[in-house]
Amino acid sequence: MYKVKVYVTLRESVLDPQGTAVKGSLHSLSYGEVQDVRIGKYLELTIGKSNRNLDGLVREMCERLLANTVIEDYRYEVEEVVAQ
Amino acid sequence: MRFAVIVFPGSNCDVDMFHAIKDELGAEAKYVWHTEGSLEGYDGILLPGGFSYGDYLRSGAIARFSNVMNEVVKAAEAGKPVLGVCNGFQILLEAGLLPGAMRRNQNLKFMCRTVQLKVENADTLFTGAYQEGEIIQIPIAHGEGNYYCDEETLAKLKENKQIAFTYHGENPNGSLADIAGITNEKGNVLGMMPHPERAVDILLGSADGLRLFQSIVKHWRESHVVNA
Numbered sequence: 001m002y003k004v005k006v007y008v009t010l011r012e013s014v015l016d017p018q019g020t021a022v023k024g025s026l027h028s029l030s031y032g033e034v035q036d037v038r039i040g041k042y043l044e045l046t047i048g049k050s051n052r053n054l055d056g057l058v059r060e061m062c063e064r065l066l067a068n069t070v071i072e073d074y075r076y077e078v079e080e081v082v083a084q
Numbered sequence: 085m086r087f088a089v090i091v092f093p094g095s096n097c098d099v100d101m102f103h104a105i106k107d108e109l110g111a112e113a114k115y116v117w118h119t120e121g122s123l124e125g126y127d128g129i130l131l132p133g134g135f136s137y138g139d140y141l142r143s144g145a146i147a148r149f150s151n152v153m154n155e156v157v158k159a160a161e162a163g164k165p166v167l168g169v170c171n172g173f174q175i176l177l178e179a180g181l182l183p184g185a186m187r188r189n190q191n192l193k194f195m196c197r198t199v200q201l202k203v204e205n206a207d208t209l210f211t212g213a214y215q216e217g218e219i220i221q222i223p224i225a226h227g228e229g230n231y232y233c234d235e236e237t238l239a240k241l242k243e244n245k246q247i248a249f250t251y252h253g254e255n256p257n258g259s260l261a262d263i264a265g266i267t268n269e270k271g272n273v274l275g276m277m278p279h280p281e282r283a284v285d286i287l288l289g290s291a292d293g294l295r296l297f298q299s300i301v302k303h304w305r306e307s308h309v310v311n312a
Contacts, residue, residue, distance in 0.1 A: 010187075013234075014187065014232060015187070015190075015258075017189070017190050017191070017192055017230070017258070018188060018192060041141075065141070065145060065149070066141070068142055068178065068185050070177075070183075070184060070234075071185040071187060071232055
């Protein structure tokens with residue numbers, strides 16, 4: 001079994017209105033050091049063993065559903081979970 | 085002319101759409117549940133607004149994989165008129181029937197009021213009853229109507245006259261190039277954030293939306309009843 005952690009973020013070329021609002025709020029809390037805030041999504045998939053290639057599978061799921069590649073980028077990490 | 089009003093779990097403008105077609109336009113309309121596997125016998129397809137699947141993940145992202153969407157794609161390929169309003173527009177974008185994507189409104193607010201639209205292209209099957217450059221009053225009601233596409237796509241939209249409507253006077257959501265509604269290249273699929281089905285009677289504040297539906301019917305009659 002695998003635990004796959006997927007991070008979906010807005011592409012850098014796409015303005016992030018939520019991130020901009022949060023940055024403004026952090027600035028007003030006197031964290032002037034903050035230069036940029038980008039808000040994204042974090043998804044955890046638990047995937048059972050199969051004959052299909054895991055990377056291919058995760059990439060396919062990201063491209064088809066989990067991310068909208070017109071405005072979003074994605075990356076993921078795979079952890080193997082040992083059954084207890 | 086028979087219209088299908090597609091209903092997803094979470095659609096909430098389906099009844100308004102049905103009313104606009106049946107009572108105001110005077111055409112036939114039927115609700116079609118998202119699990120349906122056929123749209124045979126329908127001449128026009130309407131995807132109403134709402135919050136399909138609670139807008140989970142992204143607006144329209146889950147609805148676009150519904151059973152009925154395969155049929156919507158086929159209808160679009162066959163040249164039938166397909167109109168997506170608000171969440172319907174978002175679903176058409178997710179399905180790839182229209183280019184681009186929606187972001188949260190620039191001011192992060194859900195905007196719900198009547199806005200002015202400029203008819204950018206009166207030479208589509210959806211806009212034939214308007215004058216080019218005409219300013220019309222149509223309500224908006226959305227939190228994610230901030231249209232985005234890359235520069236190349238925007239240039240193509242302009243070149244092919246695919247921008248049907250733009251916001252006039254003020255841009256309520258930050259939408260790129262003030263875009264309120266676009267068609268596909270062939271011109272038979274229209275997606276728009278404003279709600280024409282909510283502007284079909286003076287009692288509702290505006291009847292400017294009715295002409296959009298009248299345009300569809302007029303175009304359909306002209307292309308189907310010629311040999312009658």
